């Protein structure tokens with residue numbers, strides 16, 4: 490584990506310093522105002538109703554074992570006198586991972602509630618776009634995954650592809666984030682710093698978990714169909730998803746896993762018998778809202794995130810075999826795509842969202858990611874189309890449409 494401090498201000502309130510500010514923004518500061526105040530290096534987690542903007546760094550804590558990371562954070566918060574820590578877990582939290590969970594104890598925290606919307610900002614067009622792998626290769630990977638499911642006795646694996654965008658000037662991350670928040674008001678727009686000065690930005694519909702006191706809530710999403718600009722086609726796509734046997738199987742694998750993973754922590758667990766049909770601006774999904782009552786109130790939101798991640802919504806089942814298959818077939822490291830992003834406070838409350846519908850921004854380039862669950866009945870062309878539709882969350886925020 491490494492814990493670095495940065496900045497001039499001393500670290501411990503025990504030394505007579507003031508604890509970091511918990512600024513509850515009231516009055517004119519709406520969630521959209523906080524999204525507009527985001528600058529690269531900050532952490533943002535917002536819907537149209539609620540926003541958390543964390544700025545500055547009192548302490549950075551990095552650790553490849555998410556359970557050790559989770560157990561270190563209460564001590565770090567107590568030492569620094571800070572109200573909360575924010576950050577990201579990578580996709581790969583397995584024993585051989587080289588990618589650490591990356592948490593920051595911020596210097597200042599702004600929170601805001603209320604409804605808000607904001608106009609979109611213009612963005613420059615990319616100079617170059619490259620699909621990694623090519624669409625044809627992604628379809629070949631889907632076929633290989635379907636064969637491997639049978640050969641290796643796996644129920645599901647989630648395969649992703651990427652789009653690399655290169656620009657002639659630094660990517661204006663602030664405007665991408667503002668547009669994501671404006672375009673996805675019901676979902677979680679997030680931005681977090683990554684090691685090496687990169688940023689992860691996205692707008693995800695999927696909450697891995699929220700802990701509020703003894704209540705834990707999870708809203709797994711699995712099973713997808715593209716939205717359509719034509720209302721009749723759009724309705725038909727939703728209906729096709731609701732009745733799709735293949736998508737019900739894909740969804741059930743995730744719910745089975747989550748129920749099994751949550752049960753040891755919960756006195757009660759409420760799991761609806763059927764998934765519900767929900768939408769993002771780009772995609773129809775199946776989702777099942779799960780609510781539980783924690784048996785042990787000392788289990789923090791980050792402990793739970795470390796225990797639940799990676800779910801079969803972004804990895805597969807069984808976890809180890811699916812992760813191996815993903816690493817064999819995908820021609821890139823996922824890093825923080827399909828990880829978790831969120832916050833945990835001194836009471837143990839917090840929210841961790843599944844880091845999908847996202848891009849990693851370097852200086853003048855960005856990599857967009859989109860994946861889909863592969864089960865024995867998956868069709869390569871439909872899986873390609875699904876990832877194309879999932880890219881739309883980010884492409885729409887960039888002012889770009891399909892065809893890039």
Ligand SMILES: C=C(O[C@H]1C=CC=C(C(=O)O)[C@@H]1O)C(=O)O
Nearest residue numbers: 710711712713802859860861862
């Ligand atoms: C892996 C992604 O989506 C997951 C979440 C919801 C639905 C999914 C699906 O239907 O395949 C995926 O499991 C992604 O957007 O990159």
